[in-house]
Every structure is written in C-alpha cells, then in structure tokens.
Amino acid sequence: MQHPFPCGRINRRAFLADSGMGFTGLALGAMLHQDGIARADEPTAVPPLTKGGPGGVVGQPHDAPRAKSVIWFFMLGGTSHLESFDPKPALDQYAGKTIDESPYKGAVVDSPFYRKNVRDFAGVPRDLMPTLYPTQVAFRKRGMSGIEVSDWWPHVGGCIDDIAVIRSMWTTDNDHAAQLQFHTGRHIFDGFYPSIGSWVHYGLGSAGNNLPQFVVMGQPPGDCCGGVGTHDGSYLGPEHSGVELALDPAAPLPFGTPGNTVTVEERRSQLDLLERLNQLAGVEYPADAALRARVKAYELAFRMQMSVPEVVRLEDETAETHNLYGLNDPAAGTVARQSLVARRLVERGVRFVQIYHGGGGGGSWDAHSNLKDNHQKMCAQVDRPIAGLLKDLQRRGLLDETLVVWATEFGRTPGSERSNGRDHHPYGFSVWMAGGGLKGGLVHGATDDLGFHAVEHRHYVTDVHATLLHQLGLDPRRLAVPGQKRLDIDYGEPIHEIIG
Amino acid sequence: MKPLHRMIVLSSTYRMVSSGGHAIDRRAGGINPPIRTTRAASPAVEAASPAVEIGGLTPPARRNQHVDPDNRYLWRMNSRRxxxxxxxxxxxxxxxxxxxxxxxxxxxxxxxxxxxxxxxxxxxxxxxxxxxxxxxxxxxxxxxxxxxxxxxPQQSLALFNSGLAIDRARALAATLSAEAAASGEPGGEAGFVVTAFESVLSRAPTNEERIACERFLTEHTELLQHPTRTPFAGTGGAKRPPAPDPRQRARENLLLVLYNHNDFVTIR
Known part of the structure; x- marks a missing residue:
C-alpha cells in the first residue's frame, strides 16, 4: 500500500484547509473579506459593521431591528381583492355592463399601466374581461378603524386594527408563475432568483439553535409556477433554501428516526466520522457550495431529528389555544396546526416561516368559475387560523417582534370570465402585513373605481420584501454576493407609510 | 449523435476535474499535467496547473475562482449531484x-x-x-x-435513517466480512476499510481516511459495548437487525457512513 505521508502526518493541503478559517468558512470567508459583503453566518473575522460602510457583523442585522421573525402566508392561485380587502360598489352598480358601457370607459385600457409591464406566459395578451361582475360577498366596517373587510374574512376582519392593508399591489406576470415572482421579485422569464425567505436567512443567518431558520409548511406551487423556487436559495446556495416541515408529530420529517435498533450515541459517533471524511475529501473543493451545504445539512439533520418532534407536538397547548386557532374545525384544522406550529417556531427563534395555502398546479384559489363557492371554502380554511395566530402573538407579546404577511400572486378581474368567476389580475390587488413594528388599522394605496389598476401609492412585489427586510434591520442594497448583479427593481422600497 | 457525443466526452474541457481545471486520473494515483482547453476561453481565465497548492486550489484555479466563480467559461468541470x-x-x-x-x-x-x-x-x-x-x-x-x-437536511435523514440505507449497509457488511473470511486473507480492520471504500465509493481510501476509519472501528466497537445507551424513538424502516457482535456492528455503521459520504452522491 502506498504510504505518502508516513508517521500519520497530514498533507499540506489538508493542513491549510483545516487551519485558519476552517473548512466551511474557507471559500466564503475569503469572498466576504475581499468584497466587504455584509452577511451573517459563520463567526468569521469580518470587521465590525459601521453604518454605510462595508463589512458585517456576524449574526447581526445592518440596522437596529424592529422585528425578529416573519410569518408569511401565501395564497396560491390568486385571491380576489374584490371579495376580500378592496370593496368596489361600482361593480354592483354596473354589473352585467361592459367596461365601455360604464362611466369608466378609458380608465382601464387607456391607462398607462394597462399592459405596460405585463409579460404574458402564452406570448399573447390575456383577453380583457369586459363584462363587469358583481361583488360576490358583502363587506362591513370592522374594528375601531372601520376598515371594510368582506364577510368571508370575519376573523381576520376582527383583527383589522392590527393590520396594514395594502390595496395597490401590481406585478408583471399574468399567469401563476407570478407566485415565483412574488417571492423572487423577477418574472419567470428572467429565471430563478433567491426567494425572500432565503435572503432573510442569508442576511440574518442561523441563530445557532436546533431548528432550521427558514421553515416551509403546506404544499408549494406546482412546477409550472416556480415550484420550490418560491422558497429556494438560488445563487445564495442551497443552504439558504427553506426546509419543508410536516405536521405529523410521529413523523414531522420524512425519515425522522432510524428506529429503536439504533442508539443516539452510535449515530453521534457516525456523524463525527462523516464530518471528518467529508472534510478530508473536500480539501480539493473549497468552493463547492453543495459540499458545504451537505456538511451543514447533516449536522442540522441530527439536531432537527432530536428537536422537531417537540415543536409539532401540539398537545402541550391548552384547549383554549386549540380553539383560538380552530384546530378542531374540519375546514380550518390543517392551517390551524400550521399556524400554531409557526408561533412555536418563532418562539424558538426561527427567522422565516412560510405557509403555502392551496398549493399544487396553478393553485386552488384560482376561481375562473364558481368564485363564490371556491373563495367561501378557501377562506374558511385560513380565516380563523390566521386571526388566531395574530391574537395569540398579540397576547404573548410576540406580535411586536413578529411580522405577519398575507399575500397572493395577483388579484382577480373586475369582469367575469364569461361565467361565475374572475380571471387573473396583475394590475391591482391587495396584500396585508401586521406586527413587527408596522402600523395597524390602516389602508395604504388604492385601486381605481373598478378595482382594475392600482392608482395610488403603487407597489411592486419587492416593496413588500423591502418593508420586511427594513423591519428586520436589513438593507437590501447591502445584501449581495460577488458576481451577482441585482437590479433596482429587485431591492424595492420600504413602504414607509405603514412603518410605525 | 454518437460522433458528437464522442467528441464532447473526449474533449479536454469535458475531462477536466471539478476541483481545479486540470485533468485527473485517480486510477493512476495522481494528477496529470495541465491540459489547456481547446475551446476559446476568456483570456482572463487560465488553465490551471497543479504546481503550488494553497488551501486545496492551485494559484491559477484561485484566480479563476475569483474571476469566474460560476464557471461560465468552463475552466473546470461542474460537480453534479x-x-x-x-x-x-x-x-x-x-x-x-x-x-x-x-x-x-x-x-x-x-x-x-x-x-x-x-x-x-x-x-x-x-x-x-x-x-x-x-x-x-x-x-x-x-x-x-x-x-x-x-x-x-431531509436528504441526510433519508440516507441515514431509511430502512433501505440501514438494511443495505448491514447486508453489505455481512457480505464483505464473509468474503474476507472466505478468502483466507481476513486483512483485519485496515483491509475492511479499503474494501468498504472500494465497494461504496469506487476508490481506495487515502491514508488519512483509512486511519480515521480504523480509529472509528476501534472506538465504535468499544462504544457499542458500553451498557448505557439511548435508543431512538419509533420503529423506523429497517427490517434487518444489527449484528449482535459489536465489531461487526461497527463495520455496518462504517458502511452507512460511507453511503452518506459527499462523494457517494456527487459526480465529479
């Protein structure tokens, strides 16, 4: 047998890789040094951050944070703004008439915003749905603020004084890949970019505990529409991608236990050997992101398998809490459990919890027909759990440091789709945000009288990203990696009017 | 298509190693002289030479890593999972x-x-x-x-905890031990480590790897004899029980580690 390094000496490559910066920190640490990029993760010797200057404190945000965590609800398929948070009496008044027959002729197709930015997936513009369709549900004023919310959202409506509603969102994809766009800021034609959760993970890094810091629950978008790209790290590296979590306490993670023929001690010893072997074999690949991620993934997997079952064990919670979220409600049960797990995760320091609702294919909110039945059913699945979460965070004093986002990829057309439903509508739609130092009981921005165009305080999707990054104390313009150009539109602008 | 495929896979660009831009032949036990790509590369990107290595990368490779971190100019092979x-x-x-x-x-x-x-x-x-x-x-x-x-991390859990991986590691350990015994050259733990690497990773261990694995087998055998240990919860998916002999069980556990090695799932 060949014996190149007698006396058990290690070779020079192994020595240099082992010493100094250590294995996982090697390539990245070097890149961070030379580019002065602010990013929190390994405790490398990055110089302390001075405001406006380069460098970065590990695990520290750029500015004083108002929020520590984000819980991000995303409705897949496109929730109608016209039947949720943006009432339009004109739709009832001119129901059955075409837009041209209404007094708003011209306001729609002559608007500079009409098709200005929209890039259609099929290459041909989607038909304008000209026949106005009446609002399918009643609205009422709610809370001290008197903000109108539809009757399909009674519980969220009850929390409206804690919520900032943004009625003036717009996006550029007229198909469900807008789901990807809402998370990455880019049209799917541009390709795949880091998702907002992965930017937060990249910016704030791990709090060093036993849980993944970016957790995803619910079924993600179908592959048509971005797939797991909506929680992917893209060029930030796979270690910043969201970790999918299931609700079953016996198996919250697939393959979560080797079974009782294996002991914790022998597994620990195996992991130590594995890390050593990967380290030895990885000397030649100091810049291999996948290897770095895999080394981390094994450590995290072991810690996760020990601590995750406890997080999803909801028997620890009182019956009153179960009831608050609607855990025993057959319709709301799943989202209720996800929402309660989300609270337990942020209590344990997790940075970003992303909950998909209506995943698979284009998304279940996609009410081209039977909008009334569809939205009634979908709202009943999420309304009580989301409101329960807001109330629960509030009473535990967590709402101040937890930013809750409710969003969807686009709204739905004021006109009917030649039936009892509405088509996709990227020109103007609603999302809301609550907690994390934002103002509540507030409506920001507006659509026109038909709910067609966002006309006042228009916001592209990355403004939502910028707002939550701002509250987390991160400056999007200083979140960057060498060699990856970002555009102005990627950064967005914080929505200052809703910041408390 | 076949001539085209042949041209691609025989090109020096395709044959470069994923670490540093030079061709490698592990069977020969070393690194071949640098091969400059025939493809017109960016002038800023150099073919790497294995001359002086710092931190695992040759100086040209380090420069290339800086100029072209995404390997757009194909100065090295991309690793794939x-x-x-x-x-x-x-x-x-x-x-x-x-x-x-x-x-x-x-x-x-x-x-x-x-x-x-x-x-x-x-x-x-x-x-x-x-x-x-x-x-x-x-x-x-x-x-x-x-x-x-x-x-x-779920992939790590799958390769470490699935019944498939655990059972196959246990079965392979039994096969390798039986083969060693039958050959009349048992070879001890050192021989087992070499065979294990060749069976699972299709290569021999380096000296350092062999030493680490041998130490593991010794220490792990001791660990398995220790009376107080904490079993994991649940039944898991494994059908095959672990070997009663601690020494054999340590070998099973070594093989499971190799199935989880980065090199097992990575194509360089």
Whole structure:
C-alpha cells in the first residue's frame, strides 16, 4: 500500500484547509473579506459593521431591528381583492355592463399601466374581461378603524386594527408563475432568483439553535409556477433554501428516526466520522457550495431529528389555544396546526416561516368559475387560523417582534370570465402585513373605481420584501454576493407609510 | 449523435476535474499535467496547473475562482449531484442487491424500501411518489422541467435513517466480512476499510481516511459495548437487525457512513 505521508502526518493541503478559517468558512470567508459583503453566518473575522460602510457583523442585522421573525402566508392561485380587502360598489352598480358601457370607459385600457409591464406566459395578451361582475360577498366596517373587510374574512376582519392593508399591489406576470415572482421579485422569464425567505436567512443567518431558520409548511406551487423556487436559495446556495416541515408529530420529517435498533450515541459517533471524511475529501473543493451545504445539512439533520418532534407536538397547548386557532374545525384544522406550529417556531427563534395555502398546479384559489363557492371554502380554511395566530402573538407579546404577511400572486378581474368567476389580475390587488413594528388599522394605496389598476401609492412585489427586510434591520442594497448583479427593481422600497 | 457525443466526452474541457481545471486520473494515483482547453476561453481565465497548492486550489484555479466563480467559461468541470433514481439504485447496486431485470408492470411506490428493482420501474404519479426519490428531486410526473439539485437536511435523514440505507449497509457488511473470511486473507480492520471504500465509493481510501476509519472501528466497537445507551424513538424502516457482535456492528455503521459520504452522491 502506498504510504505518502508516513508517521500519520497530514498533507499540506489538508493542513491549510483545516487551519485558519476552517473548512466551511474557507471559500466564503475569503469572498466576504475581499468584497466587504455584509452577511451573517459563520463567526468569521469580518470587521465590525459601521453604518454605510462595508463589512458585517456576524449574526447581526445592518440596522437596529424592529422585528425578529416573519410569518408569511401565501395564497396560491390568486385571491380576489374584490371579495376580500378592496370593496368596489361600482361593480354592483354596473354589473352585467361592459367596461365601455360604464362611466369608466378609458380608465382601464387607456391607462398607462394597462399592459405596460405585463409579460404574458402564452406570448399573447390575456383577453380583457369586459363584462363587469358583481361583488360576490358583502363587506362591513370592522374594528375601531372601520376598515371594510368582506364577510368571508370575519376573523381576520376582527383583527383589522392590527393590520396594514395594502390595496395597490401590481406585478408583471399574468399567469401563476407570478407566485415565483412574488417571492423572487423577477418574472419567470428572467429565471430563478433567491426567494425572500432565503435572503432573510442569508442576511440574518442561523441563530445557532436546533431548528432550521427558514421553515416551509403546506404544499408549494406546482412546477409550472416556480415550484420550490418560491422558497429556494438560488445563487445564495442551497443552504439558504427553506426546509419543508410536516405536521405529523410521529413523523414531522420524512425519515425522522432510524428506529429503536439504533442508539443516539452510535449515530453521534457516525456523524463525527462523516464530518471528518467529508472534510478530508473536500480539501480539493473549497468552493463547492453543495459540499458545504451537505456538511451543514447533516449536522442540522441530527439536531432537527432530536428537536422537531417537540415543536409539532401540539398537545402541550391548552384547549383554549386549540380553539383560538380552530384546530378542531374540519375546514380550518390543517392551517390551524400550521399556524400554531409557526408561533412555536418563532418562539424558538426561527427567522422565516412560510405557509403555502392551496398549493399544487396553478393553485386552488384560482376561481375562473364558481368564485363564490371556491373563495367561501378557501377562506374558511385560513380565516380563523390566521386571526388566531395574530391574537395569540398579540397576547404573548410576540406580535411586536413578529411580522405577519398575507399575500397572493395577483388579484382577480373586475369582469367575469364569461361565467361565475374572475380571471387573473396583475394590475391591482391587495396584500396585508401586521406586527413587527408596522402600523395597524390602516389602508395604504388604492385601486381605481373598478378595482382594475392600482392608482395610488403603487407597489411592486419587492416593496413588500423591502418593508420586511427594513423591519428586520436589513438593507437590501447591502445584501449581495460577488458576481451577482441585482437590479433596482429587485431591492424595492420600504413602504414607509405603514412603518410605525 | 454518437460522433458528437464522442467528441464532447473526449474533449479536454469535458475531462477536466471539478476541483481545479486540470485533468485527473485517480486510477493512476495522481494528477496529470495541465491540459489547456481547446475551446476559446476568456483570456482572463487560465488553465490551471497543479504546481503550488494553497488551501486545496492551485494559484491559477484561485484566480479563476475569483474571476469566474460560476464557471461560465468552463475552466473546470461542474460537480453534479446524482439524480434521485441513481442515488437509490447505487445504494442497491453497491450492496449487490439491485434487480436489473428489464420491463414488466410498474411497482407500487410504497415498496421502494423493500423491492430492489431499479427506481425507474416504480410508480410515479402526482399523488404517488416514492418519498426517497422525491426528496432527491425526482422528476415531476406531470411536467417536463429541468430537475433541481437541492441539498436539504431531509436528504441526510433519508440516507441515514431509511430502512433501505440501514438494511443495505448491514447486508453489505455481512457480505464483505464473509468474503474476507472466505478468502483466507481476513486483512483485519485496515483491509475492511479499503474494501468498504472500494465497494461504496469506487476508490481506495487515502491514508488519512483509512486511519480515521480504523480509529472509528476501534472506538465504535468499544462504544457499542458500553451498557448505557439511548435508543431512538419509533420503529423506523429497517427490517434487518444489527449484528449482535459489536465489531461487526461497527463495520455496518462504517458502511452507512460511507453511503452518506459527499462523494457517494456527487459526480465529479
């Protein structure tokens, strides 16, 4: 047998890789040094951050944070703004008439915003749905603020004084890949970019505990529409991608236990050997992101398998809490459990919890027909759990440091789709945000009288990203990696009017 | 197509190593002289030479890493992770269990841990996917998009905890120990480590790797004899019990570690 390094000496490559910066920190640490990029993760010797200057404190945000965590609800398929948070009496008044027959002729197709930015997936513009369709549900004023919310959202409506509603969102994809766009800021034609959760993970890094810091629950978008790209790290590296979590306490993670023929001690010893072997074999690949991620993934997997079952064990919670979220409600049960797990995760320091609702294919909110039945059913699945979460965070004093986002990829057309439903509508739609130092009981921005165009305080999707990054104390313009150009539109602008 | 494929795979660009831009032949036990790419590369990107190495990269490779971190100019080979089906099939093939018989009706995905046919033959529908394959980014049965190469902790759990991986590691340990005994050259723990590396990773261990593994086998055998130990919860998926002999059980556990080695799922 060949014996190149007698006396058990290690070779020079192994020595240099082992010493100094250590294995996982090697390539990245070097890149961070030379580019002065602010990013929190390994405790490398990055110089302390001075405001406006380069460098970065590990695990520290750029500015004083108002929020520590984000819980991000995303409705897949496109929730109608016209039947949720943006009432339009004109739709009832001119129901059955075409837009041209209404007094708003011209306001729609002559608007500079009409098709200005929209890039259609099929290459041909989607038909304008000209026949106005009446609002399918009643609205009422709610809370001290008197903000109108539809009757399909009674519980969220009850929390409206804690919520900032943004009625003036717009996006550029007229198909469900807008789901990807809402998370990455880019049209799917541009390709795949880091998702907002992965930017937060990249910016704030791990709090060093036993849980993944970016957790995803619910079924993600179908592959048509971005797939797991909506929680992917893209060029930030796979270690910043969201970790999918299931609700079953016996198996919250697939393959979560080797079974009782294996002991914790022998597994620990195996992991130590594995890390050593990967380290030895990885000397030649100091810049291999996948290897770095895999080394981390094994450590995290072991810690996760020990601590995750406890997080999803909801028997620890009182019956009153179960009831608050609607855990025993057959319709709301799943989202209720996800929402309660989300609270337990942020209590344990997790940075970003992303909950998909209506995943698979284009998304279940996609009410081209039977909008009334569809939205009634979908709202009943999420309304009580989301409101329960807001109330629960509030009473535990967590709402101040937890930013809750409710969003969807686009709204739905004021006109009917030649039936009892509405088509996709990227020109103007609603999302809301609550907690994390934002103002509540507030409506920001507006659509026109038909709910067609966002006309006042228009916001592209990355403004939502910028707002939550701002509250987390991160400056999007200083979140960057060498060699990856970002555009102005990627950064967005914080929505200052809703910041408390 | 065949001449084209031949031209591609025989090109010096295609044959470069993923670490530093020079061609490598591990069978010869060393690194070959640098091969400059015939493709017109960016003038800023140099062919790497293995002359002086710092931190695992040659100076030209370090410069290339800085100029072209994404390897757009193909100054090195890109590392790839095995596709889902190949991960599962390789676990079975290396442990001598893969059933390569072609054709026949599809096999229920629920039997993926116990039926050792090639992964290709298991049912894959929107609602019926084998979890093991899904975790390693198996193809979406509905659509024709590029597969992703994710690295997530659940993959680590799958390769460490699945009944398939545990059972195959235990079975392979039994085979290798029996073969060593039958050959009349037992070779001890050092011999086992070499055979284990060759069986699972298709290469011999380096000296350092061999030493680390031998130490593991010794210490792990002691650990397994220690009376107070904490079993994991649940039943798990493994069907084959661990070997009663601590020394053999340590070998099983070493093989499971090798199935989890980065090099097992990575194509360089």
């Amino acid at each position: 095995m596709e889902a089906e190949i991960v599962r099939d390789s676990v079975l093939a290396t442990s001598g269990a893969l059933d390569i018989s072609p054709g026949g009706p599809e096999t229920p995905e629920s039997e993926g841990q116990t039926v050792f046919r090639r992964s290709l033959y298991f049912r894959l529908t929107p609602n019926e996917k084998m979890k093991l394959l899904e975790l390693f980014d198996a193809a979406d049965p509905n659509q024709c998009y590029r597969r992703r190469e994710s690295v997530v």
